[in-house]
Amino acid sequence: MRTIQFFSKLLFFFIFIAIFNSCKDDIVDPPIINSKPTVKILSPSPDEIILESTLIVISAKDDNEVTSVELFIDGKTDSSKIFFEEPYQYLWNTENYSDSSKHSIFAVAYDNDGDSTKSEIINVMNYTFSPSNLNTELISDTLITLTWHDNSKVETGYEVELSEGNNFNHILTAPANSNSANIIRPFYSNNPYIFRVRAVADSVKSKFTNTDTVYFGFEAPADLNILSFTDELLQLKWEDKTDFENGFEIEISEDGSEFKPYRTASNNIVSFAITDTFNINVNYQFRVRAVSEYNFSEYSNVVSKLLALPPPGGLTATSISDNEIKLDWTDNSDFEKGFIVERKLNDDNFSLIDSLPPNTISWNDTALALSNDYTYRINTFSKYNYVINNDSLKLSYDTDTSPIKIVSDYTNYFRGAKFSPDGKIIASYSRYLILWEFSSMRKIKVTDPHNEYLNAVAFSPDGNYLATAAQNGEIKVWTFPDLFLVNTFTESKPIIEDICFSPDGKYLASCTMNLPIHLWNIENGTIEKTYGVYNNFPTSVIFSPDGNYIFSGNGQSSARVYNAETTELIWHLTGHFDSVTGIDYDEKSNLIATSSLDGCVILWNMNTGSSVKILAESSGYLTGVDISPDGKTVIAGSYDRNLYQWEISSGSLYRRMDSHTNNVQGCSFSNSGKYILTVCSDPKLRVFNAAGKWMKN
Structure with missing residues (x-):
């Protein structure tokens, strides 16, 4: 197997050499080698x-x-x-x-x-380089402060730019590491000021921050008010609406004239007092604006006020007494320095009679004569002005002679009547003793204390006892107003003419025809002292308020004054031509008054025993006399059906009450001096106001 592989590779090599040699003649240049970018x-x-x-x-x-x-x-x-x-x-x-x-x-x-x-x-x-969070604050119209967040560590500075509604322009360079800048220059109201900032690092510039706008509105003062305004001082108040004004300008207009500069006020002032002379009856207007170095605001609201010094109004008079009135009025002014009281006597010219301090609203005139008419006016004055009041008040004395209360009792002939010391009850006497409630004049008690006609009654000074005296010579002392019998005294001879309590209430003096005056001890009923001799014919008896003297009139046309302690005769007052029917004494004036059947009232000086005045107006017998508690007038009832009232100081007849239809049997003042009680044979009890009134004419 390996032999086959070897020969295959060898064969491939020889083929490659053959092909290479066959192509060698066609190659001109070597191939190009590609480069990288x-x-x-x-x-x-x-x-x-x-x-x-x-x-x-x-x-x-x-x-x-x-x-x-x-x-x-x-x-x-x-x-x-x-x-x-x-x-x-x-x-x-x-x-x-x-x-x-x-x-x-x-x-x-x-x-x-x-x-x-x-x-x-x-x-x-x-x-990080760009600044952020730009904020602006308007400090004044010459200063705006910028603040931002510094986000950079490498900046060399900051550029600040400003736009006034158009292009941005560089206005300031701030150093590195800054986070604020002050822009110092004039700023004008109602202009927008837009800012932005960026960082720079040499030639490198960051982005700009957010823009921030200052709209400089220089607000006008608001709520301008007049706090007070007199003819010498103006007090203005307003609300300060801006934080950086240099002050305020105040302008004034009079009766619609053009506004003109008037006063300047410092910055941050919101209340400003101006001392000047201002005229009354002028309409003043004021306005205020804020000012700074380069700006002024709009004006505030306009305030106006008619400066007036009105005289007092609503002048009224209250009759206090015969010679005194009280004037009241409304004070209509805010800045008077006082008031001038002017008075005109009858048809004469006005004359100044008093000057009063400011804010006075009443005044008393205490020197009036009843025969005159008086006209008053109250004028106003301030530091620079005087205003005569066109409204006046004329007063005349009205001697009202009509009774205010009348009561009749046709079954009981009135011989006399007396007010109780508190003035709430009247005790009348004749055959019966009758107690009347004064406010309603109704009978509250009828009694027959002696089974005999009564000749006199007397109240103890404290009002706790009432003594009655009858024609038969009997005197009884009763509790009052219950009328429980306390003691009974009997004179040796009738007829008892008058009785009177001592000021301490322990004794009772009685006078009886053909007898001396007797002083009875109320507690044991014994006669303590005797005044005068028999056959003096005493007709009336009184004590002095201090209890030191006893006064009596008698039927021999004279009066006598005794020392109450020693019974010594002090004065024998002679001058009347007929019987003395009444006697009274005023401790304040030290005068004695006597009335007589001769129709005269004689005023005597207690110190000298001599007559001072003879008051003769009546054409008939005078039946009694009484001096007013204030010692200013004296009254006497007359058989000519009149009650006469004289002014003691002048001796002139004050008034004559002629509403009686028969003889006036007696008369007396209430202890308050406000009322006069008369007893008439008609038979009626009448109550009169003791004084007339000063009335608006």
């Missing part, structure tokens, strides 16, 4: 730093034409990295790669012979 990465260089993007440039050559070039990055390729013609370039974006990441690059070139060549592997390192 050459490929090289020109850029980037080995170990080059890539800043987010780079252009990869490849060189590929072949004698028989390069048909394609493939680029491999980190061992991977895709259709975008296959090139079929020059230039063999690829823009490699590395911004999404990790910072400081390493990468490899190589290329493979192919020719028409199907040959291929792989380039040298280029190793590079990628760094």
Whole structure:
């Protein structure tokens, strides 16, 4: 088997030699040997730093034409990295790669012979380069601050560009490792300012950051208000809507005139006081705007106010007494310095009578004469203005003579009546004692305490007791208002004319025809003291308020004053021409008043015992006298059916109450001094206001 194989191979060799020799004469040139393509990465260089993007440039050559070039990055390729013609370039974006990441690059070139060549592997390192998160902050109209995130480790600086609504222009270069920049220049309101930033590394520039826009709106102050406004001070308030004004300009207009500059205020001010002279009855308008070095805002809202100094309104008068009124008014002004009270007497001219401080709303005139008419007006003044009030109030004294209450009892002839000390009850007497409720004038009790006609009643000063005296000489003391009997005294002779409690309520004085005045001890019913002598014919008796004196009138046309303690006669007052029917004493004026059947009231000086005034108006007998609690007037009832009231200071007749239809048997004031009670033979009890009123004329 091996022999056969050997001879076969030998035969094949000889055949090959024969064929070779037969073809030797036909070969001219040796056959061509095909070459492989050459490929090289020109850029980037080995170990080059890539800043987010780079252009990869490849060189590929072949004698028989390069048909394609493939680029491999980190061992991977895709259709975008296959090139079929020059230039063999690829823009490699590395911004999404990790910072400081390493990468490899190589290329493979192919020719028409199907040959291929792989380039040298280029190793590079990628760094993040572009800044991000650009923010802008408007600090003032000369300063905008930019901040960004520095993403690079290799930048040599940053370029800041600005657009004002058109092209971007380079305005600032910031140094490496910066993350902020201050843009210092004028900025104008209502302009958009658009910024962007990029990093640079020598000649390499990163992409720009996001753009950020500052729209510089210089807002106007808002909610302008007038806090207060006087003729010397203006207080304005507004809301500051901007953070970087240099101040505010305040403008003023008067009665619709053009606005003009008025005052300036510092920055951050929201309340501003202006001291000036302002005229009343002028309509002032104000507006404010913010200003800075290069800008001014729109104006605020306009506020206006008519500066007025209105005089007081609603002037009214309240009658306090015969010679006093109280004026009340409404203060209509916010800034008066005070008020001037002017008064006109009858038809004379107005004259100043008082100057009042601001915010006053009432004033009392205490020096009035009943015979005059008075006209008042209240004027207003401030620091720079004076306003005369066109409204005035004229007052005249109305001497109302009509009774306010009347009560009748046709079964019981009234001899007299008295108010209780608290003024709530009236005790009338004749055959019966009747207690009346003053408010309603209804009977609350009727009693016959003596089975005899009564001549007098008296209340204790504290109102706890009532004493009654009868014609038969009997005196009884009762609790009041229950009328439980406390004690009974009996004079040796009738008829008892008058009785009176001492101020301390422990004693009772009585006067009886043909007897001296007796002072009874209420507790034990004994006579403690006797005043005067027999046959003095005392008709009336009273104590002084301090209890030091006893006064009595008598039927011998005179009156007497005794020392209550010693019973010594102090004064014997003579001057009447007929019996003295009543006596009273006013401690404040130190005057004694007596009434007489001669129709006169005489006022006596307690210190000298001499007569001071004689009041003579009545054409009939006077039945009693009483001085008002305030000591200003005196009253007397008369048989001519009138009640007379005189003004003590002037001695003039104050008024005459002529509504009685028969003799006035008695008269007295209430302890409050507000009312006068009269007893008439008609038979009626009448109650009058004790004083007239100052009324609007």
